[in-house]
Amino acid sequence: MRPLVVDRGAPGGATTHVAAGMLAPVSEAAFGERALLELNLAAAGRWRAWADEVAAAAGVDAGLRECGTLLVARDRDQAEALERELAFRHECGLRAERLLPSQARDREPALSPAVRLGLDVPGDHAVDARRLAAALATAAQRLGGRVRADTEVAELLVDGDCVRGVRLAAGEVVETDAVVVAAGPWSGMVAGLPPAAQVPVRPVKGQTLRLRDPAGAGLLERVVRSEEMYLVPLGNGRYVLGATVEERGFDTAVTAGAVHDLLREAAEIVPGVLELEVEEVLAGLRPGTPDNAPILGPGALGGLHWATGHYRHGVLLAPVTGATVVAGILGEPPPPEAAPFAPARFASVEVPA
Numbered sequence: 001m002r003p004l005v006v007d008r009g010a011p012g013g014a015t016t017h018v019a020a021g022m023l024a025p026v027s028e029a030a031f032g033e034r035a036l037l038e039l040n041l042a043a044a045g046r047w048r049a050w051a052d053e054v055a056a057a058a059g060v061d062a063g064l065r066e067c068g069t070l071l072v073a074r075d076r077d078q079a080e081a082l083e084r085e086l087a088f089r090h091e092c093g094l095r096a097e098r099l100l101p102s103q104a105r106d107r108e109p110a111l112s113p114a115v116r117l118g119l120d121v122p123g124d125h126a127v128d129a130r131r132l133a134a135a136l137a138t139a140a141q142r143l144g145g146r147v148r149a150d151t152e153v154a155e156l157l158v159d160g161d162c163v164r165g166v167r168l169a170a171g172e173v174v175e176t177d178a179v180v181v182a183a184g185p186w187s188g189m190v191a192g193l194p195p196a197a198q199v200p201v202r203p204v205k206g207q208t209l210r211l212r213d214p215a216g217a218g219l220l221e222r223v224v225r226s227e228e229m230y231l232v233p234l235g236n237g238r239y240v241l242g243a244t245v246e247e248r249g250f251d252t253a254v255t256a257g258a259v260h261d262l263l264r265e266a267a268e269i270v271p272g273v274l275e276l277e278v279e280e281v282l283a284g285l286r287p288g289t290p291d292n293a294p295i296l297g298p299g300a301l302g303g304l305h306w307a308t309g310h311y312r313h314g315v316l317l318a319p320v321t322g323a324t325v326v327a328g329i330l331g332e333p334p335p336p337e338a339a340p341f342a343p344a345r346f347a348s349v350e351v352p353a
Contacts, residue, residue: 001329002146005145006174007148007150012136021127022126022316024069027069039293047319058136060131060135062127063131065233065234067233068121068222070099078117101115108224156192157173185285187295197304200290202247203287205245205247209262209278210281212238216236226265226269241266250285251283252284287311287314294341297334297341307325
């Protein structure tokens with residue numbers, strides 16, 4: 001197979017461009033989401049080998065940082081919640097270590113003395129999502145694929161019960177045996193599909209800041225997370241601070257209130273964040289679904305495949321998403337952890353107009 005990637009902008013220039021790049025199956029484990037936890041853990045287990053494969057094919061580093069994550073609480077209520085989170089993770093057989101405030105500051109000296117409790121999650125890491133996207137585009141082309149930037153798809157072409165290709169906005173028709181819809185929060189807006197073949201995807205807004213330490217790396221080594229923010233070191237003196245979760249449709253406006261709240265929360269956990277320079281203030285859109293879990297694999301029409309709806313886990317799930325899509329195109333079963341996330345689970349859900 002020789003893939004053709006068609007992107008209306010720069011490859012990875014929308015949701016991925018804003019993503020913090022956390023690989024955090026344990027930190028983001030949630031009650032009642034055991035199937036999603038198993039999928040996330042399976043993806044995390046693929047990441048090291050997959051990053052090495054991408055780097056070898058692209059000739060550049062894919063941006064993986066095996067740094068670990070520190071969950072922290074800054075008051076009694078948050079500490080009690082963190083104790084419950086620790087018990088839940090231990091029930092699931094996940095690695096997480098309870099840290100006294102002094103122990104947490106020993107591991108990350110930049111933490112505030114006000115921190116009440118910490119959880120060390122050594123297996124949750126991070127990747128520079130922008131560097132990864134660039135490496136993937138390069139790797140695809142070096143391996144015989146093509147990447148067409150600034151090329152918008154106008155509609156999918158359907159013949160009977162099969163997708164036969166796409167029509168580009170400029171009028172060009174691209175015929176193919178398999179079409180993978182990986183349009184993030186815009187996946188539900190792709191023209192040409194009958195209603196029964198569509199999937200329910202909605203945008204979920206997230207505002208973030210990109211910060212830079214003029215002194216270079218050193219403020220934090222690990223990802224630091226609280227109930228209301230995360231601070232992700234990219235390893236070069238740059239950090240991603242995020243993120244809000246807002247149900248505001250396709251609105252991507254940056255608001256003063258969100259920036260204020262993120263900086264205030266971060267400063268209460270890591271006071272040195274206020275010394276960092278602001279490089280970018282961004283708002284992006286996550287692809288959400290009714291159950292906030294991904295939609296992976298063959299769709300309701302022959303030749304139609306979905307890779308969307310990843311919500312907060314898109315970068316983490318990249319390796320298993322790729323494996324699932326390729327298996328579907330080849331007519332093979334998906335990885336077992338991906339089976340619960342087939343598009344067919346939404347067959348009876350009405351897609352908003």
